[in-house]
Amino acid sequence: MVQTILSRSQVPLDSRDLETCQHVFDKLSADYAVARDSDEAERMASIIIELYRQGVRDPNHLQSMVQAARGLFETDGGPPVAQ
DSSP states (O other): OOOOOOOGGGSOOOHHHHHHHHHHHHHHHHHTTOOTTSHHHHHHHHHHHHHHHTTOOOHHHHHHHHHHHHHHHOOSSSSOOOO
């Protein structure tokens, strides 16, 4: 019998997980005036979910890491995008 081991990133998020991610997304969106339907919002949400799945569960730590990553994907006059 083959046994499958699910990594943390393969386990579905529950309502508490999504609430935490949504709170961080809403806070960052408001702080940086990011439109919900923008490419930046989509990238920011992807980063939040990925970091959360990798084990970053503290909302303040999650927010700090996403803020640090923002400079890597700003395209509207921000710092150059890292290659």
